[in-house]
Amino acid sequence: MTMKTDPAKPPGPATAGRRSHVPGDGSAHAAAVERAQKGMLHEARDLKRTRIGADVLCEALLRQGVDVFFSYPGGVILPLYDVLGDYPELRHVLVRHEQGGAHAADGYARVTGTVGVCMGTSGPGATNLVTGIGTAMLDSVPMVAITGNVPSALIGKDAFQEIDINGITLPMTKHNYLVRDADELPRVVAEAFHIARTGRPGPVHIDITKDALQQETRAEHPTHAEVIEGLPGFRPNLEGHGRQLKTAATEIANAKRPVILAGHGVLHAQAWDDLRAFAEKTSIPVAWTLLGIGAMDETHPLAYGYMGMHGWKHVNRAIQSADLLIAIGMRFDDRVTGNVRTYAPYARIVHVDIDPAEIGKNVAVEVPIVGDAKRVLQALTPMVPETKIEERREYLDQLADWKRDSEASSWHGSGAWRDGLLSADYVVERIGELTDHRATYVADVGQNQMWLARYTGFREPNSHVSSGGLGTMGFSVPAAMGAALGRPDRETWAITGDGGFQMTFQELMTLVADDIPVKIALLDNKKLGMIRQWQEIIYAGNYHSASLPGPDFAKLADAFGIPAFRARTPGEVDDAIRAAQAVNGPALIWFEIAEEQNVFPMMPAGKGLSDLIEKWGGADE
Amino acid sequence: MSGDPGSNGRTPRDTPASATSTAKASSPSDDAPTIAEAPPGPAHTAPPPRALPGSGETRRHVLVAIVMNKPGVLNRVSSLMRARNFNIDSLAVSKTDREDTSRMTITLHGDDVAVEQAAKQLYRLIDVLKVQDVTSDPTVEHELAFVKIRATDSNRDEVLRLVELSRGRVVDLADGSVIVEVTGTESEIDTFVSLVRTYGIKELVRTGAVVMARGSGSIEEAIKR
Numbered sequence: 001m002t003m004k005t006d007p008a009k010p011p012g013p014a015t016a017g018r019r020s021h022v023p024g025d026g027s028a029h030a031a032a033v034e035r036a037q038k039g040m041l042h043e044a045r046d047l048k049r050t051r052i053g054a055d056v057l058c059e060a061l062l063r064q065g066v067d068v069f070f071s072y073p074g075g076v077i078l079p080l081y082d083v084l085g086d087y088p089e090l091r092h093v094l095v096r097h098e099q100g101g102a103h104a105a106d107g108y109a110r111v112t113g114t115v116g117v118c119m120g121t122s123g124p125g126a127t128n129l130v131t132g133i134g135t136a137m138l139d140s141v142p143m144v145a146i147t148g149n150v151p152s153a154l155i156g157k158d159a160f161q162e163i164d165i166n167g168i169t170l171p172m173t174k175h176n177y178l179v180r181d182a183d184e185l186p187r188v189v190a191e192a193f194h195i196a197r198t199g200r201p202g203p204v205h206i207d208i209t210k211d212a213l214q215q216e217t218r219a220e221h222p223t224h225a226e227v228i229e230g231l232p233g234f235r236p237n238l239e240g241h242g243r244q245l246k247t248a249a250t251e252i253a254n255a256k257r258p259v260i261l262a263g264h265g266v267l268h269a270q271a272w273d274d275l276r277a278f279a280e281k282t283s284i285p286v287a288w289t290l291l292g293i294g295a296m297d298e299t300h301p302l303a304y305g306y307m308g309m310h311g312w313k314h315v316n317r318a319i320q321s322a323d324l325l326i327a328i329g330m331r332f333d334d335r336v337t338g339n340v341r342t343y344a345p346y347a348r349i350v351h352v353d354i355d356p357a358e359i360g361k362n363v364a365v366e367v368p369i370v371g372d373a374k375r376v377l378q379a380l381t382p383m384v385p386e387t388k389i390e391e392r393r394e395y396l397d398q399l400a401d402w403k404r405d406s407e408a409s410s411w412h413g414s415g416a417w418r419d420g421l422l423s424a425d426y427v428v429e430r431i432g433e434l435t436d437h438r439a440t441y442v443a444d445v446g447q448n449q450m451w452l453a454r455y456t457g458f459r460e461p462n463s464h465v466s467s468g469g470l471g472t473m474g475f476s477v478p479a480a481m482g483a484a485l486g487r488p489d490r491e492t493w494a495i496t497g498d499g500g501f502q503m504t505f506q507e508l509m510t511l512v513a514d515d516i517p518v519k520i521a522l523l524d525n526k527k528l529g530m531i532r533q534w535q536e537i538i539y540a541g542n543y544h545s546a547s548l549p550g551p552d553f554a555k556l557a558d559a560f561g562i563p564a565f566r567a568r569t570p571g572e573v574d575d576a577i578r579a580a581q582a583v584n585g586p587a588l589i590w591f592e593i594a595e596e597q598n599v600f601p602m603m604p605a606g607k608g609l610s611d612l613i614e615k616w617g618g619a620d621e
Numbered sequence: 622m623s624g625d626p627g628s629n630g631r632t633p634r635d636t637p638a639s640a641t642s643t644a645k646a647s648s649p650s651d652d653a654p655t656i657a658e659a660p661p662g663p664a665h666t667a668p669p670p671r672a673l674p675g676s677g678e679t680r681r682h683v684l685v686a687i688v689m690n691k692p693g694v695l696n697r698v699s700s701l702m703r704a705r706n707f708n709i710d711s712l713a714v715s716k717t718d719r720e721d722t723s724r725m726t727i728t729l730h731g732d733d734v735a736v737e738q739a740a741k742q743l744y745r746l747i748d749v750l751k752v753q754d755v756t757s758d759p760t761v762e763h764e765l766a767f768v769k770i771r772a773t774d775s776n777r778d779e780v781l782r783l784v785e786l787s788r789g790r791v792v793d794l795a796d797g798s799v800i801v802e803v804t805g806t807e808s809e810i811d812t813f814v815s816l817v818r819t820y821g822i823k824e825l826v827r828t829g830a831v832v833m834a835r836g837s838g839s840i841e842e843a844i845k846r
Binding site for chain 1: 704738741742749844845
């Protein structure tokens with residue numbers, strides 16, 4: 001059988017199967033949390049033994065609607081493993097490395113819109129989670145990371161596997177806790193989930209001492225109101241300011257060449273329908289950031305494309321000639337703006353973001369609006385005058401011309417790059433096509449990430465998962481593991497290079513052991529491709545460490561019991577993808593792609609959006 | 622580790638444009654950033670560079686923050702300021718009238734936008750309840766210093782006279798030294814310290830400024846709980 005979605009089945013509403021991160025909003029997830037809260041009160045469970053801190057933790061997770069978490073045991077977290085058997089509805093996925101667990105929780109969170117949960121023991125278990133926590137922080141992904149720590153009496157004594165993990169995660173979490181008393185656990189866990197999912201989402205870390213996990217307790221779980229009351233310093237502003245909304249509406253009404261810049265915030269706020277409604281009413285084209293991919297169906301007439309360093313030339317041209325940018329849930333990252341001095345020189349900027357600290361941080365803006373993307377769009381749309389496509393005909397026609405020009409460049413529709421070698425852009429395009437553009441696509445970092453972003457064609461929200469901010473190589477396979485468990489109704493593809501794959505492929509065993517049907521597209525150019533590209537273009541061809549010899553990936557997959565397929569020519573691509581789809585479970589395709597293909601266009605660091613390099617070695621780029 | 626050599630902090634030895642001289646064929650032909658594509662219509666003059674946030678004119682700012690009185694809050698604040706590249710000149714912390722809150726007075730140098738950014742970043746901390754930049758507000762501001770001054774039989778009278786004139790107070794008298802307590806604004810204390818430096822300063826400790834806005838308004842009452 002295949003996991004492929006039935007093409008005959010209508011796509012259904014965009015929210016089907018998706019979960020809300022806003023409690024009490026009437027969504028299916030909110031209802032599940034409510035049911036869990038009613039059913040899981042500890043009085044209802046007959047433990048036939050003393051209730052300890054570890055039980056409270058399990059109860060608290062269930063009350064938050066957690067159904068799966070990713071973890072690895074160790075000395076001080078064993079009290080939790082001692083009780084897990086009493087909570088069968090809490091699925092434990094035994095990862096092969098804590099970093100994989102953190103990325104899996106991240107992938108799960110990104111596709112479901114709920115909080116992902118990972119755990120590890122003290123010391124090395126905790127430090128192994130750090131890369132995953134940092135990845136979630138930079139991309140504002142709701143996550144709760146839980147670690148055990150040495151017994152309170154040993155804290156500060158350099159005990160075995162003791163490290164100040166609270167001190168380590170402090171600058172890379174939204175908030176963190178050290179719990180030494182089981183009576184505090186219900187409040188702390190409830191606060192952690194509330195903080196992780198509310199306002200601008202982000203990771204929260206809870207460190208729990210071993211004695212707290214073992215301590216007998218009768219502590220009660222707080223209500224949602226009590227949690228909010230206990231956090232007087234955490235009151236995210238969700239509604240846009242009325243006067244600023246009016247100013248924005250005037251700016252939008254007067255703009256002749258407006259562009260919407262959609263970011264991750266649109267997806268976090270589940271505001272894709274509102275974005276489309278706003279764009280359709282105003283006939284304003286929509287561009288998106290790397291993490292804003294999926295905020296707009298790419299087949300929509302107003303969907304314009306991916307912006308920035310490796311974005312489409314036509315999109316960057318539109319931004320550079322725009323007279324108004326309407327930025328929603330994005331933060332003018334340096335990969336988006338390039339040199340800010342030359343960024344969008346004709347444009348005034350309306351900036352909508354839920355985090356006040358993002359507004360005016362990287363670029364000065366004319367109209368700041370602090371608020372949740374959904375609520376702001378819902379308030380703003382009725383305030384702007386309707387503009388028909390015909391009224392923008394001249395502008396939109398020009399943009400369409402630019403798009404035609406730009407899409408033809410750097411695209412290898414035959415599947416062959418120089419000397420007939422397999423072209424990576426073609427591979428990801430075929431994966432998109434043969435999955436009907438309705439799978440979950442999880443990128444790694446580097447060239448593969450950019451090819452995926454540019455050529456796959458995304459139609460659904462939260463179908464694209466990518467480590468944008470931290471740029472964490474090794475992200476793809478473990479994050480896809482979590483994404484596949486979060487959205488089992490969709491096929492899940494991990495698209496990775498040979499470099500990133502070799503960082504975390506230990507999780508292949510988790511895929512097999514837990515029967516997680518991730519399809520891995522390994523784009524093997526036997527290089528650290530982006531390193532090679534930069535050394536070729538920016539460092540005058542002075543290559544160092546760009547070549548990366550790898551193993552026989554087919555044998556490797558085989559050793560894990562994962563069926564492997566191989567494609568070295570364009571003609572083999574479709575068959576390999578179909579063969580992997582036909583596997584009931586995980587599968588790997590080893591695409592041996594051209595070794596020296598670059599991703600174009602590219603904006604060198606320090607340059608502006610108008611300074612794109614479009615070709616380098618010759619006409620066959 | 623990540624596929625991004627642009628962030629290695631090193632100056633690229635060669636720009637892409639000048640790399641063209643090494644037989645690499647097609648690439649941009651000039652080094653200077655090109656001007657953005659002008660919108661169609663009447664001829665546009667080259668746009669001025671987009672203004673960076675902030676004026677770039679730095680001055681001393683005073684931030685007052687009400688925070689939760691919990692372990693680790695001071696660490697969160699100082700860690701954030703360090704990570705975000707803000708340099709704190711002084712930081713005074715103590716409990717307020719409420720058991721559950723503390724008050725911080727932070728002085729730092731920066732331009733208006735940078736300091737506003739610092740305040741916004743502070744708000745991202747869950748334990749921070751309220752932040753106000755009181756730099757331009759009418760305030761009362763004092764700090765306290767102890768100065769242990771070398772004072773011998775020959776110049777002790779001179780030192781004590783100077784202390785009196787500076788409205789300082791002798792809090793300890795010993796053989797060869799006095800400890801003087803002075804309060805005042807940062808610059809008043811600077812002045813006193815420079816005056817007594819000639820006698821020899823054995824030790825100096827300053828609390829950092831504490832500041833309160835004049836008038837009946839209250840930062841604590843402004844907190845929505």
